Amino acid sequence: MxxxxxxxxxxxxxxxxxxxxxxxxxxxxxxxxxxxxxxxxxxxxxxxxxxxxxxxxxxxxxxxxxxxxxxxxxxxxxxxxxxxxxxxxxxxxxxxxxxxxxxxxxxxxxxxxxxxxxxxxxxxxxxxxxxxxxxxxxxxxxxxxxxxxxxxxxxxxxxxxxxxxxxxxxxxxxSYNGIVDCGSWTEVDLPDTTGQQMYFGHRAFFGYTVKDKTAYWFTNLPRRDEPARGELDNLDQDAWMASIRRLHENDPASIPTILQAARHSLGAWPLYDxxxxxxxxxxxxxxxxxxxxxxxxxxxxxxxxxxxxxxxxxxxxxxxxxxxxxxxxxxxxxxxxxxxxxxxxxxxxxxxxxxxxxxxxxxxxxxxxxxxxxxxxxxxxxxxxxxxxxxxx
Structure with a gap:
């Protein structure tokens, strides 16, 4: 066939x-x-x-x-x-x-x-x-x-x-569910993790895994209005990462450590049901x-x-x-x-x-x-x- x-x-x-x-x-x-x-x-x-x-x-x-x-x-x-x-x-x-x-x-x-x-x-x-x-x-x-x-x-x-x-x-x-997902991998001075570390942060959810001094991280950013198609395709990375750091600035130390080392996100994706x-x-x-x-x-x-x-x-x-x-x-x-x-x-x-x-x-x-x-x-x-x-x- x-x-x-x-x-x-x-x-x-x-x-x-x-x-x-x-x-x-x-x-x-x-x-x-x-x-x-x-x-x-x-x-x-x-x-x-x-x-x-x-x-x-x-x-x-x-x-x-x-x-x-x-x-x-x-x-x-x-x-x-x-x-x-x-x-x-x-x-x-x-x-x-x-x-x-x-x-x-x-x-x-x-x-x-x-x-x-x-x-x-x-x-x-x-x-x-x-x-x-x-x-x-x-x-x-x-x-x-x-x-x-x-x-x-x-x-x-x-x-x-x-x-x-x-x-x-x-x-x-x-249907858009009110969350924008983004993430990347970043070299960090943190110990390896056996599994995924998930944090319900003060203002956003954050997860990461560390292997050989590389953190694979993501965050779920709350956003009430649905992004237009293509709106998040070409981000100003400096501004985008600064906004993510602000959201997580008061969260447990490993999260700011990862985000301070991160220079960019590989993308941003609105989540849908x-x-x-x-x-x-x-x-x-x-x-x-x-x-x-x-x-x-x-x-x-x-x-x-x-x-x-x-x-x-x-x-x-x-x-x-x-x-x-x-x-x-x-x-x-x-x-x-x-x-x-x-x-x-x-x-x-x-x-x-x-x-x-x-x-x-x-x-x-x-x-x-x-x-x-x-x-x-x-x-x-x-x-x-x-x-x-x-x-x-």
Whole structure:
């Protein structure tokens, strides 16, 4: 089967590799000029994401892309008192893998390189403008006139998916949640951390991990009004970093230490909630990754779910069935899991909002909330990509 993937990010590149591994033709249309021109700072690949890569024969990718293991989280209030923890010391024993911190661009580049080496065809500078479906095929038209025809089209083009907008024009759109995320990595004189250090600061949430004198840090900045599209693309870094330092100036010492050393942020990204979609597919078109179920960064599951989606969909696309039948099986396998994690992410994100009474309640209840969420975390981390689709097991 010939499959056209719209979007060559983490989900799209992983799917292209998996399809080639199983002998299918894979075309990838990417709006950017290169798979190395992707932006982003860093991400956490959870144990389930690591295991999904292994299931595809890509188990060496995290190490090749420069990742390092970091299990567990410690949570602190604005005064620096530890109020909760997620112990990750037994992740390897329980889940067969530890989580890995990776620079997003390096992970993406490695996956795209593997897909191209496996024989997937990438079309760059290809921005989708029209998508037509027929009884026996689908045709995608791009700016500049390029037209590609395939048996199936996969929308792996992110939270602002053009595929979703063209095929489901009445589908709900992402809603801004009042937070702008930004971050980078910075050389610092701080000891290594075994896991992620999370601080509910006086005026903003801050997280970091330190490895070999490099701090991988992010902050969630409250902003009531939604930034215009593209408004945060070209920041005055001196002014931007000065504003971040002011927000965190009274927070525990490690945070100002990191921010004083930081010369820039690698970007700033408004965070959005993606409402649940009634369906992810039609007869010839299917959504995966953030196009189908964008999750809050608070879950640490965005990249992991995208890789899982790609692995599971590739399994389904091996079946000698109609695209609709395979898409239905894929959605049955994936939709409940993704939507549970989306809901869990909203609950976590809501606890980052700073307010006087809310902060006291959070400090008193966060540990209990995390214990109650332990089952959800185990379900997330313990997931394994099936060897074959559900109705063949």
């Amino acid at each position: 010939k499959t056209l993937i719209i979007g060559g990010g983490i989900a799209g590149s992983t799917l292209a590799y998996a399809l080639r591994r199983y002998g299918h033709e894979a075309l990838v249309a990417e709006a950017r000029p290169s798979h190395r021109d992707t932006g982003g700072a860093f991400l956490y690949l959870a144990p389930n994401g690591v295991n999904a890569l292994r299931a595809l024969g890509l188990g060496d990718v995290p190490a090749v892309a420069g990742g390092f293991e970091a299990s567990g989280m410690d949570f602190y209030n604005a005064r620096g008192r530890r109020i909760a923890e997620l112990d990750g010391s037994d992740d390897l024993e329980h889940y067969g893998a530890r989580g890995v911190v990776l620079r997003r661009a390096r992970l993406h580049a490695e996956l795209a390189d593997r897909a191209q080496a496996a024989g997937a065809t990438f079309h760059f500078n290809s921005r989708l403008v029209e998508l037509r479906t027929h009884s026996d095929s689908a045709e995608a038209v791009f700016e500049g006139g390029l037209a590609l025809t395939a048996d199936a089209v996969i929308g792996a083009d992110g939270i602002w998916s053009t595929v979703r907008r063209l095929i489901w024009p009445d589908a709900p759109t992402p 993606m409402p649940v979609l009634d369906t992810w597919h039609t007869d010839r078109v299917c959504l995966i990754g953030d196009a189908a179920h964008a999750v809050s960064p608070s879950t640490g599951q965005g990249a992991s779910l995208a890789i899982e989606d790609a692995a599971v969909l590739a399994h389904w696309l091996q079946q000698n069935r109609t695209p609709r039948a395979m898409f239905e099986g894929f959605a049955t396998d994936r939709k409940p899991r993704a939507e549970r994690i989306v809901r869990f992410g909203r609950q976590i994100g809501a606890r980052k909002i700073t307010s006087g009474a809310g902060n006291l309640f959070r400090d008193l209840t966060l540990s209990m909330f995390l214990r109650m969420g332990g089952k959800a975390t185990a379900e997330q981390y313990g997931y394994r990509v099936p060897d074959q689709p559900a109705n063949d097991r």
